[in-house]
Amino acid sequence: DIQVTQSPSSLSASIGDRVTITCRASQNIRNYLNWYQQKPGKAPKFLIYAASTLQSGVPSRFSGSGSGTDFTLTISSLQPEDFATYYCQQSYSTPPYTFGQGTKVEIK
């Protein structure tokens, strides 16, 4: 099975900061990498698919990049509503579609 390692597990940042989260797959998954956002007590929400394509309605301050084994989620200017936990997920080939361990973005 493909393993996905996400880092850091948590980070503290201020409003307006640029935030970067990384995700590494255990093998080449081309660009079959998705990103989700989860707020406390809520279901996850899909943000990005194919490593860099934003879901309709997702603010443009979010961006994704990468291919192969290394991927990045960037928030260009952190807003109050962005404090949440972010998960990457690989969707290469057949299931299991494994998730990263999550990155909790907290207020500094």
Added chain:
Amino acid sequence: EVQLVESGGGLVRPGGSLRLSCAASGFIFSNFEMTWVRQAPGRGLEWVSYISSSGDTVYYADSVKGRFTISRDNAKNSLYLQMNSLRDDDTAVYYCAREWVSDNGDYEVFDPWGQGTLVTVSS
């Protein structure tokens, strides 16, 4: 509006069984693959099981293989997860999610998700 509503969670003793349901509305359920994902308290997301749109193809995480069974009733717009031989580490919020496919058919994501139903396995 596309909506998924889970039910059936609760408290069960180790070794017991529980059947979760997920009622779908707002889309043509029979056209979509579906999945279950769980989240233990304070932990990350864990993919559990997948079922094809017709129900002919299923997959399971190793952690639940042989104990859980996924199924669907397209006439009732419903997804199910039969959970047997439950263990303490099955305690989690269980989400059902639709597998959305990109226009070119190449990419799949889980969207939307239900609100989740809590399963607690404890003596």
